[in-house]
Amino acid sequence: MAASRVPTRWISVADDEALAAAACERILRAAGKAIEARGQFLLVLTGGNTPKQVYVRMAKAQADWSRWHFYFGDERCLPVADAERNSRMVCEVWLDRVPVPREQIHPVPAEAGALAAASRYAERLRELGDFDLVLMGLGEDGHTASLFPGHDWGESATAPDVLAVFDSPKPPPERVSLSAARLGRTREMLFLVAGEGKQRAVAEWRRGALLPAAAVSPPAGVDVLVTPPLPNVSRRAS
DSSP: OOOOOSOEEEEEOSSHHHHHHHHHHHHHHHHHHHHHHHSOEEEEEOOSHHHHHHHHHHTTSOOOGGGEEEEESEEESSOTTOTTOHHHHHHHHTGGGSOOOGGGBOOOOGGGOHHHHHHHHHHHHTTOOOEEEEEEOOOTTSOBTTBOTTSOOOOSTTSOSEEEEOSOSSSSSOEEEEOHHHHTOEEEEEEEEESGGGHHHHHHHHHTOOOHHHHOOOTTOEEEEEESOOTTSOBOOO
């Protein structure tokens, strides 16, 4: 495993509210560019409390939702209605509140179990080209999506698009995740990182440590919105 060698652009913001506002601006900007260029917007969503605040804001945004297609970077192997499912959270705070066509929301069928779900989601992605924007989070241990330290991250060019994850260090132990290679097939990537608990992982990433987050390497590089503000990084939001 090797750390990412693509450009990583660190963008400090003042607080959680500023991070959510900056993220929404970037999502809408990416959507506008994609729809103008290709007629649709392919967006990959992440779970967690920080993205949730972004999604709450996005539910109030004005957009041509008929052109948006939603995918998920990972999912927990739990029943569809379980409150811990990323897809349920996103639908409750955002997608159920806007007129996006239901067939353009593509949840991971993780209720089928990791192996079956990984196979089915890989088939769904098989004919899909590059994503337009991938949203990512960062765990305190440096994990992103359900790519954890000590596990297979799927970095190589021959890696499958979707991984079945077992023995996750965070519950539930069984999950499904897009591989680092597939996540990296995107025109833009935006990490959303908030909280003092993430600062050790951020520092390790900036030092070049071998973290799952650093293994995801889209050609255009990675943007990281981070709060609290980092030392020696100018505070900006765009």
